[in-house]
Each structure stands twice: as C-alpha cells, then as structure tokens.
Amino acid sequence: MAGDPYKELGVSKGASADEVKKAFRKLAKELHPDKNPGDKAAEERFKRVTGAFDLLGDAEKRAKYDRGEIDADGREQFRGFGGGQPGGGRSGGFGGFGGSGGRGGFEDIDLEELFGAFGGGRAKGGFGGGGRGQDVRATLDVSLEDAIAGTTRRIQFSDGRMLDVAIPKGATDGQTIRLKGQGTPGRGGQAGDALIELRIQPHPLFKRDGADLTMDLAVSVPDAVLGGKIPVPTPEGTVMMTIPKGSNSGKTLRLKGRGAYAGGKRGDLLARLVVTLPETPDEDLVRFATEWRDKRPYKPGR
Incomplete structure (x- = not known):
C-alpha cells in the first residue's frame, strides 16, 4: 500500500501542478538509479516518488484522490461494501533506462523517459511491447565563436558511438539539436532520437x-x-x-x-x-x- 503521495513528494495539498512537477523532477534526479547504483533503498523510494507523481501529476486522478474516490495506489474506494476493489492502478515495475551521453543519464531526466520505464502511458515509446525506442540525451560544450559562425562537432556517447553534430549558425545556449533515429533501438518499432543540448562556454574577453x-x-x-x-x-x-x-x-x-x-x-x-x-x-x-x-x-x- 502506497503512502501519502503529497508527503512522498514533499508538497502541500494545495500545491500547484508546476510545484508538483518541480518537486518530482528534483527527487527523481536525486534518487535515479544511474546516480545510486545498487542502492535498494533509493530504488524503492524512486518507485514511490514516481507512483506519487503518476497520481498527482494527472489532474483527474488527483481530484479523485482528494475526494477519497481512489487510494494512493489508484484503486477505487467502495465505502460500505467491505474493502476496496482494484481498479485503475499503475502497471509496470522498475525498469532500466537507455544510456545517455554527456555527464550521465540522471542529469538530464525527461518525464517521458521516466514513465516509459514505469508504465503509466505517458511516454511516446518505452520498454513495453513493441514500439519506439527511447530518446537519449547528451550535452555538448560549444565556444562562443562556433555558436555564432556554426560548425560541425563530434560527440561520443557512453556506448562508444561517435556522431557528428551540425551546430547551426546563430546557435543559442540551451538549444537542443535532435538527431533522428540515433537513440535506443525500438522493440519492433523505430529507434528513438538523440537530443543534444548545446552549452555555450564563457568567453575570456566577451x-x-x-x-x-x-x-x-x-x-x-x-x-x-x-x-x-x-x-x-x-x-x-x-x-x-x-x-x-x-x-x-x-x-x-x-x-x-x-x-x-x-x-x-x-x-x-x-x-x-x-x-x-x-x-x-x-x-x-x-x-x-x-x-x-x-x-x-x-x-x-x-
């Protein structure tokens, strides 16, 4: 039986949707298995936090929970009939995540990736039956001069693959470049994409x-x-x-x-x-x- 989802995320019952999402992102990055390999306690907490967000991140489910119509596991509550009956609960267990480049997958967690691994139906493609593979993420440091003029840079992912990334003329800090089909292979479907976030480095003069x-x-x-x-x-x-x-x-x-x-x-x-x-x-x-x-x-x- 899951605990109070509000307590799991550390937010009040009056928290806005943005506050709920912000709290979840913070905890997910801290507890992500890539950051805590072999830590069963962190893994279990990660499951609970994800389950709490699966409930509170859905406006309809949250409203039902607040009215007492479903419990923290998403099961309907039948008052006066001797106990609850399962219905609408979450599916899926603790799954693995596709590799990512840059500094490690846990640093650039995407909500779609999280729910692709945990069920919940929020991802465009996950580890369920056939479907699109996961996107992978990486960051690429770019000089101010290269961002202004444009160039091509090579990046290496954690699985050893090398890809050439075209930096467009006039690139901006935080801009994401999508490389189609360069993510995790799909199971019976197309591969995910590689998402490269550009970080323009400080300049010694400008x-x-x-x-x-x-x-x-x-x-x-x-x-x-x-x-x-x-x-x-x-x-x-x-x-x-x-x-x-x-x-x-x-x-x-x-x-x-x-x-x-x-x-x-x-x-x-x-x-x-x-x-x-x-x-x-x-x-x-x-x-x-x-x-x-x-x-x-x-x-x-x-």
Missing part, C-alpha cells in the same frame, strides 16, 4: 547581455586624446574602429551586428573604453603630466 556582447577595450593616452582608428577583436576576427577625439574611460562604442544571437536576431558588440598608461614608465609622459598639472590644474568630475 560577456553576454542578451543578444549583445560587451567587452573592455584598452586605449592608449594618445588615441584617447587625439582619436584615430584602432584594431578591435570580435568573435569573427579583428576589425578597425574609430575612436573619437577626447574619449574618456567608460565611454562605450557600438559595433552593429557583431554580437551574439537571441530570438533569431543578432545583437551588437559594445566596447567600453579603458584609457591605459604604458606598462613601463615614460619620462616624456611624466614630464608632460607634471607641467600640465602645474599649469592647467583640474579636478575630474567636479
């Missing part, structure tokens, strides 16, 4: 702000005072940018269309100027600054 990129750009004192053209690095190579005369540190210049992508549109590159002195002392500059300070004193920002 920072992301939506579709825009920001950076600090060192500028010499002469270029800041006199203006001129200086080279500026971008994700697609160096370009020349005009520095206006009398530019101070903190001034931001914009290079249109040189940023990242978001929502299908490309942003800009924003270069924040940082007026920089020579790394080694320069006697002429010291002499000039000394004379300037004596003859033309001023206090910045006042």
Whole structure:
C-alpha cells in the first residue's frame, strides 16, 4: 500500500501542478538509479516518488484522490461494501533506462523517459511491447565563436558511438539539436532520437547581455586624446574602429551586428573604453603630466 503521495513528494495539498512537477523532477534526479547504483533503498523510494507523481501529476486522478474516490495506489474506494476493489492502478515495475551521453543519464531526466520505464502511458515509446525506442540525451560544450559562425562537432556517447553534430549558425545556449533515429533501438518499432543540448562556454574577453556582447577595450593616452582608428577583436576576427577625439574611460562604442544571437536576431558588440598608461614608465609622459598639472590644474568630475 502506497503512502501519502503529497508527503512522498514533499508538497502541500494545495500545491500547484508546476510545484508538483518541480518537486518530482528534483527527487527523481536525486534518487535515479544511474546516480545510486545498487542502492535498494533509493530504488524503492524512486518507485514511490514516481507512483506519487503518476497520481498527482494527472489532474483527474488527483481530484479523485482528494475526494477519497481512489487510494494512493489508484484503486477505487467502495465505502460500505467491505474493502476496496482494484481498479485503475499503475502497471509496470522498475525498469532500466537507455544510456545517455554527456555527464550521465540522471542529469538530464525527461518525464517521458521516466514513465516509459514505469508504465503509466505517458511516454511516446518505452520498454513495453513493441514500439519506439527511447530518446537519449547528451550535452555538448560549444565556444562562443562556433555558436555564432556554426560548425560541425563530434560527440561520443557512453556506448562508444561517435556522431557528428551540425551546430547551426546563430546557435543559442540551451538549444537542443535532435538527431533522428540515433537513440535506443525500438522493440519492433523505430529507434528513438538523440537530443543534444548545446552549452555555450564563457568567453575570456566577451560577456553576454542578451543578444549583445560587451567587452573592455584598452586605449592608449594618445588615441584617447587625439582619436584615430584602432584594431578591435570580435568573435569573427579583428576589425578597425574609430575612436573619437577626447574619449574618456567608460565611454562605450557600438559595433552593429557583431554580437551574439537571441530570438533569431543578432545583437551588437559594445566596447567600453579603458584609457591605459604604458606598462613601463615614460619620462616624456611624466614630464608632460607634471607641467600640465602645474599649469592647467583640474579636478575630474567636479
């Protein structure tokens, strides 16, 4: 006999559907057998948590349970007739999961995959009779430059298979690429797919702000005072940018269309100027600054 499904998931009876799903995902990742190999207690708890979500994750079943029409196992309650009669309960036992790439299957649990292994009829294909094989998941780290320009990368799955993944131009962080038929073979049906989640890695120079990129750009004192053209690095190579005369540190210049992508549109590159002195002392500059300070004193920002 199952316990209180609300207690199993650690939610109140008034919890919203999203709160129930969030609680289940958290517990499923913690208790997943891939993360707890050989741990029978975790396996049993995983079963109970899955059963609790099978009940509370279905609005109709949840309503019946709250009204006392079914018990925690989904059996109908017949009051006054001497005990319950089975009906509508869950089927299926503790099954295995298809392998996945990246850092391990338990890190990217999909609700369809979980219920494909436990019955419940929520998966597009599972381990029941014939049908579509399971999808497998992996993550792929991609540089900012490759995400913007597009490229092809090779990924290896835990079963040793190597696949080439085409990274589209303008790829975004968290985007998932589906490789048809590259998942778990089906039993009498088609194979599942491989789902590759892209993770754009931090860049040592550029920072992301939506579709825009920001950076600090060192500028010499002469270029800041006199203006001129200086080279500026971008994700697609160096370009020349005009520095206006009398530019101070903190001034931001914009290079249109040189940023990242978001929502299908490309942003800009924003270069924040940082007026920089020579790394080694320069006697002429010291002499000039000394004379300037004596003859033309001023206090910045006042």
